[in-house]
Amino acid sequence: MKLLWLDAETTGLKVRKCVILEVALSIADLKDPFNATPVYHSVVGYSRDKWSKLDKFVFEMHTKNGLLEECAATNAPSIFHVEQELLKFIPEEAIRDDRPVLAGSTI
Numbered sequence: 001m002k003l004l005w006l007d008a009e010t011t012g013l014k015v016r017k018c019v020i021l022e023v024a025l026s027i028a029d030l031k032d033p034f035n036a037t038p039v040y041h042s043v044v045g046y047s048r049d050k051w052s053k054l055d056k057f058v059f060e061m062h063t064k065n066g067l068l069e070e071c072a073a074t075n076a077p078s079i080f081h082v083e084q085e086l087l088k089f090i091p092e093e094a095i096r097d098d099r100p101v102l103a104g105s106t107i
Helices: 048-053 056-064 067-072 079-087
Strands: 002-010 020-029 032-043 101-103
Touching: 002 032, 020 067, 020 079, 032 067, 032 079, 048 067, 056 067
Parallel strands: 002 101
Antiparallel strands: 002 020, 020 032
């Protein structure tokens, strides 16, 4: 059985208010769960005009680490595109033992 380790960087934890800024996906085998292989990473396009709505702490953190600038880049994909890319790692139909299990913190 495969584990899909998902890591997401967001503007906060409120589902209706906050947005995803960056995602990463790694795959591991359940028998060796911490030996994961990175398979996908992307920032998500997020326009500068929305920055004023960010919590001050989040704004300062993601300005300092450069993530907001990466998200504002014209080539940053939309959340829809990122979602479609992530879904490619999940088979539509699979034998029960072949279905991947989602893993990660707060997933």
